[in-house]
Amino acid sequence: MTENKLTYTKAISELEEIVKEIENEDVEVDNLIEKVKRASFLIKYCKEKLRNTETEVKKVLSSLEMAREEKQDNGRPS
Amino acid sequence: MVMEIVSLREFLGQVRQVLEFAYPLQYRITAEIARLNIHHQSGHCFPDLVEKEKDKVVAKASGVIWKSNLDGILKKFRDTVGEELKEGMKVLLVIEVRFHELYGLRLNILDIDPSYTLGEFALSRKRILAQLDKEGLLNRNKQLPFPPVPQRIAVISSESSAGYEDFLNTLYNNPYGYRFSITLFPAYMQGEQAEPSILAALERCYKRRKQYDVLVIIRGGGDNIDLHCFDSYNIGKAIASFPLPVLSGIGHTRDETVVDIVAHKKLISPTATGEFVINRMRNFEETLEGISSRLVDFSRGILTEQQALIKEADNHLNIFAEFFLRKVNQNFNSIVSDFRTNVSKCIASREFFLKQMPDNLASALRIYVKGHINFLERQEDRVSLMNPVNVLKRGYSITFKDGKIVKNADSLQEEDRIETQLFSGRIKSKVEEIKKRSSSGFLKGEGDDRE
Numbered sequence: 464m465t466e467n468k469l470t471y472t473k474a475i476s477e478l479e480e481i482v483k484e485i486e487n488e489d490v491e492v493d494n495l496i497e498k499v500k501r502a503s504f505l506i507k508y509c510k511e512k513l514r515n516t517e518t519e520v521k522k523v524l525s526s527l528e529m530a531r532e533e534k535q536d537n538g539r540p541s
Numbered sequence: 542m543v544m545e546i547v548s549l550r551e552f553l554g555q556v557r558q559v560l561e562f563a564y565p566l567q568y569r570i571t572a573e574i575a576r577l578n579i580h581h582q583s584g585h586c587f588p589d590l591v592e593k594e595k596d597k598v599v600a601k602a603s604g605v606i607w608k609s610n611l612d613g614i615l616k617k618f619r620d621t622v623g624e625e626l627k628e629g630m631k632v633l634l635v636i637e638v639r640f641h642e643l644y645g646l647r648l649n650i651l652d653i654d655p656s657y658t659l660g661e662f663a664l665s666r667k668r669i670l671a672q673l674d675k676e677g678l679l680n681r682n683k684q685l686p687f688p689p690v691p692q693r694i695a696v697i698s699s700e701s702s703a704g705y706e707d708f709l710n711t712l713y714n715n716p717y718g719y720r721f722s723i724t725l726f727p728a729y730m731q732g733e734q735a736e737p738s739i740l741a742a743l744e745r746c747y748k749r750r751k752q753y754d755v756l757v758i759i760r761g762g763g764d765n766i767d768l769h770c771f772d773s774y775n776i777g778k779a780i781a782s783f784p785l786p787v788l789s790g791i792g793h794t795r796d797e798t799v800v801d802i803v804a805h806k807k808l809i810s811p812t813a814t815g816e817f818v819i820n821r822m823r824n825f826e827e828t829l830e831g832i833s834s835r836l837v838d839f840s841r842g843i844l845t846e847q848q849a850l851i852k853e854a855d856n857h858l859n860i861f862a863e864f865f866l867r868k869v870n871q872n873f874n875s876i877v878s879d880f881r882t883n884v885s886k887c888i889a890s891r892e893f894f895l896k897q898m899p900d901n902l903a904s905a906l907r908i909y910v911k912g913h914i915n916f917l918e919r920q921e922d923r924v925s926l927m928n929p930v931n932v933l934k935r936g937y938s939i940t941f942k943d944g945k946i947v948k949n950a951d952s953l954q955e956e957d958r959i960e961t962q963l964f965s966g967r968i969k970s971k972v973e974e975i976k977k978r979s980s981s982g983f984l985k986g987e988g989d990d991r992e
Contacts, residue, residue: 471688471689471690471825472688472689475689475825475828475829475832478829478832479832481836482832482835482836482839485835485836485839485840485843486835486839488843490843492843492844492847495840495843495844499836499840502832502833502836503833503836506829506832506833509690509825509826509829510826510829512690512692513690513692513717513719513720513822513825513826514717514718514719514720515720
């Protein structure tokens with residue numbers, strides 16, 4: 464996934480930038496479609512991420528990982 | 542004075558009498574409970590009371606709370622302080638001084654004033670907060686930016702607690718369908734082990750801090766509300782300096798604990814904590830929706846505007862084109878008609894010219910010929926005037942010497958033979974006398990013409 468590093472914070476600031484550009488009419492009509500496409504991608508991405516099941520998968524992975532770490536911690540002489 | 546000899550028992554009996562005589566009333570003293578020592582069989586309580594100065598015990602005494610008083614005292618303490626009476630607490634005691642021959646000095650505890658302990662707690666909390674403030678930690682967690690979407694949540698709580706259950710239910714049953722990734726770092730949330738256990742959980746969570754957006758501390762709930770560990774300096778410090786924003790969801794109605802104060806945000810219950818997180822997500826989504834509708838509105842606006850512009854331009858273009866064509870047409874027409882007029886004018890003038898031509902030519906010729914005739918006539922007159930015959934006719938004569946015309950007397954000498962031509966006939970003569978400079982004006986013009 465190319466947008467792996469896209470965080471909510473980055474997404475929202477990019478979105479605000481786009482909206483500002485459009486509202487200030489800094490956007491050429493030729494670029495408008497690109498901007499709107501990008502914005503709608505970001506919105507869709509965020510909205511999906513809010514509800515996506517990926518987090519569930521991560522949760523499972525994370526608990527497995529933690530169990531392993533704990534085992535290692537316990538195995539270490541203190 | 543001879544000292545009476547008495548037995549130990551008699552002597553201690555006297556000491557008891559003196560002591561009880563000297564301290565006949567109830568007294569209010571402050572002390573720290575070093576050990577509580579509840580005797581399970583008898584139900585009595587034999588606390589060890591101490592006073593410390595810089596962690597060093599400087600006074601020590603035994604106390605007793607009889608079973609008959611114990612339940613009332615403990616209940617009142619619990620209700621007021623919000624915690625069980627326990628070792629390490631500073632208390633205000635109402636005591637009587639008792640001395641027993643077998644057990645020695647013993648303070649009979651009639652009552653414990655819980656408001657003193659509460660005040661002590663407040664003081665201790667104040668000291669901890671002041672210390673954290675001094676270390677620049679008091680507001681450190683609050684200064685962390687709170688993530689717009691606290692979706693990956695680390696929780697420190699006890700697994701089986703009702704509070705954790707409430708928190709999970711609130712998140713998992715959120716009406717918007719938001720998904721959360723929740724990781725529990727289990728810890729004891731009350732009792733003696735609470736502090737080290739919570740610190741250990743914080744440590745484990747710290748190691749994995751990059752995987753979470755936020756840390757939530759949820760306390761068990763239920764009747765037993767023991768918050769003492771949340772007023773700990775060590776936990777307060779660990780939370781204040783934690784790299785993730787910490788939400789404190791320790792449900793209670795008491796004064797704010799140190800944890801509540803240093804946390805990024807304090808919520809009144811685990812459920813409220815869950816709701817806070819959901820609201821945060823909802824706000825984010827509303828921002829998204831706001832942006833989305835602004836985008837749509839503005840894009841639509843821009844498109845409408847552009848369409849209007851295009852339409853207007855189109856109209857203008859049509860009007861202009863029409864106008865232009867009409868104008869061109871007009872110009873063309875006028876050019877054509879001008880051309881036509883000019884051509885016909887031109888032709889007419891040529892025609893006129895040509896028509897006039899023969900007449901003009903004829904009259905020109907006439908004038909020309911007449912001019913020449915006049916000229917010739919004048920020349921004729923002049924020529925005839927110059928004919929010497931005509932001059933001779935008028936009485937002039939021409940003199941020759943040796944066949945040449947004599948115009949100057951200087952060219953002659955006396956005795957020269959000369960011939961004179963008259964109009965009619967010639968005469969020969971001899972020069973007698975020469976008069977020089979006898980120029981005669983009337984001959985001058987004739988002489989010039991002849992040269």
